[in-house]
Amino acid sequence: MSNRPFAQLQAAAIDGRTRTVFYRQAQLEKLHKKLVADASEIVDAIVAGSGLSRTEAQVEFSLALTTVRERFAELEPKKELENEYAVARGEDAASLRLGYGTVYIKASSDHTPFYSAIAPLSAAIAAGNCVVLQVENSLRSLPTILRNTLKSALDNDTFDIAQQPVQDASFLSNCLQVVQDGSVDGAPALNQLVSKAGSVTAAIVDRTANFDETAKALVNARFSYNGKSPYAPDIIFVNEFSKKDFLQALLRHSVSFDEVVEREKSPTRRGGRENGIRDLISSLQKDGNGRVIAQESNRAILELTKRSTSLLKNKISEPVLLVHAVKSLDDAIDFINNGDSNELLAAYHFGENAQCKYLSQFVASQVSYINHIPAELLVGPAFPTGHPITSTRYPTSLFTRPTPAFVTNTTTSKTVEAALNGASKSEKSTAVQTLYRQAVADLPSAHKRPKQTRAAFGFFEQSMLLNLGFVLLSTGATIAATVILGKRARAYYSH
Numbered sequence: 001m002s003n004r005p006f007a008q009l010q011a012a013a014i015d016g017r018t019r020t021v022f023y024r025q026a027q028l029e030k031l032h033k034k035l036v037a038d039a040s041e042i043v044d045a046i047v048a049g050s051g052l053s054r055t056e057a058q059v060e061f062s063l064a065l066t067t068v069r070e071r072f073a074e075l076e077p078k079k080e081l082e083n084e085y086a087v088a089r090g091e092d093a094a095s096l097r098l099g100y101g102t103v104y105i106k107a108s109s110d111h112t113p114f115y116s117a118i119a120p121l122s123a124a125i126a127a128g129n130c131v132v133l134q135v136e137n138s139l140r141s142l143p144t145i146l147r148n149t150l151k152s153a154l155d156n157d158t159f160d161i162a163q164q165p166v167q168d169a170s171f172l173s174n175c176l177q178v179v180q181d182g183s184v185d186g187a188p189a190l191n192q193l194v195s196k197a198g199s200v201t202a203a204i205v206d207r208t209a210n211f212d213e214t215a216k217a218l219v220n221a222r223f224s225y226n227g228k229s230p231y232a233p234d235i236i237f238v239n240e241f242s243k244k245d246f247l248q249a250l251l252r253h254s255v256s257f258d259e260v261v262e263r264e265k266s267p268t269r270r271g272g273r274e275n276g277i278r279d280l281i282s283s284l285q286k287d288g289n290g291r292v293i294a295q296e297s298n299r300a301i302l303e304l305t306k307r308s309t310s311l312l313k314n315k316i317s318e319p320v321l322l323v324h325a326v327k328s329l330d331d332a333i334d335f336i337n338n339g340d341s342n343e344l345l346a347a348y349h350f351g352e353n354a355q356c357k358y359l360s361q362f363v364a365s366q367v368s369y370i371n372h373i374p375a376e377l378l379v380g381p382a383f384p385t386g387h388p389i390t391s392t393r394y395p396t397s398l399f400t401r402p403t404p405a406f407v408t409n410t411t412t413s414k415t416v417e418a419a420l421n422g423a424s425k426s427e428k429s430t431a432v433q434t435l436y437r438q439a440v441a442d443l444p445s446a447h448k449r450p451k452q453t454r455a456a457f458g459f460f461e462q463s464m465l466l467n468l469g470f471v472l473l474s475t476g477a478t479i480a481a482t483v484i485l486g487k488r489a490r491a492y493y494s495h
Contacts, residue, residue, distance in 0.1 A: 005168045006102075009130040012158045013101035018128045021080045027125050027154055028072040034153035035065055035118070038145065045142040046114055056225055063379050064118040071126035071396060087405050097400035099128035100191070102175035104166055106134045106183070108197070108381045110317075111228040113142060115380045120178045120193075120394045121150075127399035129176070130158040137163040176399060180381035188386060193398055195382035197230055198315050199345035199366075204332050204359055205238040205246055206351030213371075214350040215249035218321065221348075221373045223257055223299050227319035229378040231346050234316050235304075237332040240325035250301055250321060251294055274298070276318040284311065293323070307335070329355060333362050345382055348373055 004010060018024065035042070039061060046057035086093040103124040107117040117133060124131045133150065135143050147161050166172060175191065182197035205214055222232045238246045277300050284290045284302055289309035293301040299319040304311055311322055312335075326332040336344065347365035349356040360368035367389045369377075383389045387398060418431035 005166065005171050006130075006132055006160050008157050009102055009132065009160055010171075013130045018099065018125075018130055018158050020128075021075055021077045024126055024128055025072065025075050025077070027158075028068055028075075028122060030153045031122065031125070031150075032065065032068045032072065034149055035068070038149050041145055042114065042142070042149070045140075045145050049140040049142045050111075050113070051226060060112045060115050060379050063376060064115040067115075067119045067392075067394070068122045070392070071122045074396060075126060087407055090407055092407055093405040096403050096405055097397070098403045099124075099400050100176040101129060102132065102171075103129045103178065103399060104132045104134070104162075104172065104175045105178040106165065106180060107178070108180040108195075109136050109138075109143075110181075111230070111381070112225065112379050114146065116180055117146060119380055120399075123394040123396050124176075124178075124399045125154075125159075126396045129399055132160050132162050132166065132175075134162045134165060178384075178394075188384075193384035193387070193394075195230070196345060196385050197382055199230075199343070199382070200234045200313065200315055201231055201346045201348075202336060202344050202363075202365075203233040203236045203348040203350065204326075204329070204363070205236060205242070206329060206349075206355045206359075207239045207242045208352040208355055209242075209350035209371075211242070211246050211249040212252075215246065216253045217350075217373045218348070219250060219253040219257055220375070221378060222321050223254075223319045224378055227299075228317045230315075230382040231373075231377045233348060233373075234314070234322065235312055236321065236323045237326045237335075238323060239329075240327055243323070243325045247293055247301070247303070247323065250323070254294060254296075254299060254301060254321075257299070277320055280311070280316065280318060280320050284309070329359060333359070337362075337364050346377075 012018065018027075043054065043057045043061050046052060046060060047054055050057075052060070083093055083096055086096070103120075105117065105120050105124070107113060107120070117135070121131055121133055135147050137143065150159065151161060173191070177189075177192045179188075179192060180195045180197065182195065184192060184194045188194040203218055205211075218233055218236060221229070225232075274297050277295070277298075281292060281295065281300060281302065284292075284304070287306075287309060289306040289311070290302055290304040293303055295301075299321075301321045301323065304322055304324045307324075312324060316322070326335065336347075342364065344363065344365035347360070347363050347368045349359040349363075349368060349370050351359075351371075353370070356368075356370045360370065366383070366385065380393050383393060384398065415431050415434055418427055419435060420428075422428035422431055
């Protein structure tokens with residue numbers, strides 16, 4: 001027997017067993033059917049192990065199964081067969097892609113672990129890969145159920161479970177790695193899909209925002225899922241002139257936060273949450289860096305008054321809302337961009353569109369959301385860094401690599417071939433001249449900026465004009481006063 005780890009998977013990858021679209025369809029169909037059959041048991045395990053409410057657990061389960069359905073629906077046998085045999089028909093296959101072969105998934109075990117495992121697993125299968133999924137060996141019921149469910153549903157020649165982190169360097173270098181726990185420092189390798197779990201998520205609330213809707217969105221995002229989502233806002237920056245009204249809105253929505261959901265949550269997990277909240281408050285009060293706005297056993301709202309506190313720059317994983325006042329939008333931008341991290345994991349901008357456009361343009365962030373926080377964003381790990389962010393956490397394309405095949409020869413290629421290897425000196429000379437004329441030809445006319453028929457003043461232009469108006473007004477008043485005093489003085493001395 002081979003000493004290589006997961007030898008049967010590596011053999012199946014070499015054989016190309018998972019490339020067939022009908023095989024991939026069958027695997028996803030079996031996976032979906034088995035998960036549906038075990039739905040009640042899985043949801044119970046999620047509630048018991050993570051302390052989520054039953055509603056939150058059901059949402060996590062439903063979103064996970066939705067990813068399986070979507071990846072299954074994307075498989076189109078007719079289209080894939082057409083792409084596969086394009087070359088045989090004498091056609092280019094420029095968009096042809098194949099799976100990496102083997103995928104190793106190191107899923108998050110701290111936040112929505114069921115979704116975090118199923119989402120990349122279904123995409124990896126749909127892409128035509130053999131898969132190794134790391135599932136922790138613990139006393140919690142979910143890992144055991146997950147192992148049993150997946151092993152019974154999927155082909156054991158193309159799927160396996162790792163109960164400990166895989167250490168074999170040869171195996172890791174020859175597979176695509178999905179790393180969700182932030183254990184990779186620096187830039188990801190070419191064969192890694194890394195979620196930057198420790199990057200900060202921030203919200204900026206402008207004076208023009210609807211405070212009631214904004215507060216509701218931020219309260220729900222921070223307090224749902226025990227505050228552990230990487231996309232829950234770690235810090236909220238609010239204009240100092242609007243801070244009082246905004247804090248009142250936060251308090252209203254905090255009080256009205258769904259108490260039914262809270263009562264559904266597992267009592268075995270509440271103690272740890274309360275300890276985490278107390279630790280944050282203790283740290284804040286010890287250094288004198290802020291004050292407590294509201295505190296309950298399951299949530300808190302804190303105001304950070306000093307910028308020296310590390311809480312302004314750290315990731316938090318508790319149901320605690322941190323608020324800090326800023327003087328202006330530029331003040332918030334400068335503070336965020338001058339931080340230790342390169343960019344935010346996500347930025348939520350609340351205000352009129354003009355202000356939010358300015359913020360999304362200058363705040364360094366992997367993604368920006370304007371006047372809303374997608375509820376489904378709170379389920380699962382962070383999006384893999386360095387890849388486009390869409391509505392799908394793990395699109396199938398991330399688990400494939402381009403393998404284009406070309407039949408036709410381009411006009412440029414034929415000209416270069418003639419220039420280098422023409423049958424005669426004359427043919428070579430003509431081809432070189434053709435290439436040269438094409439290269440030195442004038443560029444196409446650039447599109448000129450259209451002339452504005454009238455002045456278009458935005459938020460910042462209006463501010464400049466307003467300040468200029470104050471200056472002119474004060475200057476005019478000074479001149480008028482000087483003239484009046486001068487006339488009075490002349491009248492006095494003439495008498």
